[in-house]
Amino acid sequence: MRPVSARRGIAYTLIVALTALTAACGSNGNGASESASSPAASAGGASSSPPAATASGAGPSASASASTGAASETPKETVKSTLVLNWFAEPEHGGNFAAVAKGFYKDAGLDLTIQNGGPSVSSSQIVAAGKADFGMVNADDVLVARQEGIPIVAIATAFQKSPQALFYHKESGIKDFSDLNGHKVYVAATASFWQYMKSKYKLDKVQEMKYTGSLVNFVNDPNAVTQGYVTSETYTLQQQGVDFGTLLNADSGYNIYAGVYITTEKMIKEHPDRVKAFVEATVKGWDYYKDHSDEINPEIQKMDPDMTLDMMKFSAEKEMEFAFGGDAATNGTGTMSEARWTELQKQMLDAGVLKKADPIQEAFTLEFLPGAKS
16 A cells, blocks of 8 residues: 555654755755655665656656647756655646646746655755755644754745545544544654644543554554545545545644745745746646646656556545635635744644744745735
């Protein structure tokens, strides 16, 4: 079984991942290359991992870009750049693959390489170390990272609301978060959302079990609960005939931005045009993916052959409300607000995840978002 969401909920444990991993990463802000120790290679082993997707002529998506004729007719000088995903390639990254395939990054002046993430890859550390220009995390990861002295900044978000949820068996009698007491819950114990839920709903009688990404223990125990994503685990559980219910994390009050795009303070200061180009092309990619996911999914599959096209179709359809609903419906794809970031910071302080309230305006910026409103 594909552990489709082992990264989901690893709030700040990956933030303090080994610096050695970042040193081994085979890409940087001046160019991208593949090696056995790079995130893309580590996704499936040095001898079998799929190549990274690029906006030039080196990756599987390059041919898609060329075949569409979307690239500018006038040759344009491009700058090599890299995006490190928060997990193996999947529909949750559809906008980026669309932007590669349709030539949006190239048109914006970026020769962008997309690299796989994974359970042992910290995109925050890789970006902070200058091994990649851009990365993807969740909003709470940004605040924890900054408190740890990692100067990353959120520049846009893929999802207005996180698809992360807790799954339970309907026969267990669980109806709400407060009903979790007395049950085994497979969860990343240090996950910020879990710390918040335990505090808010007084979950002092939960048997916390180590979350590994596998659904086997959950499926075999009718009283168990597991974390997961409605865009992925839902498909798997339905395929297995499990009668389950979901508690969407956002419905607990912990409503974070998910799939947040990050860069560094240094990149924003020294190369604002590059950041702007990335954000605008990414937003354009997401807007294209919204109506053309079936066209783009085969490109994603080239970097993650473990996912079937049926599962990708399911995930893409499920994620649309999370990406294009909420503030995005009025303020545009990828938008964020200071109010949402401030609320998240307060929740993390109340739950003890954060120890102090750093200036929230330093954690994110709206300046690169087309038509963003604060």
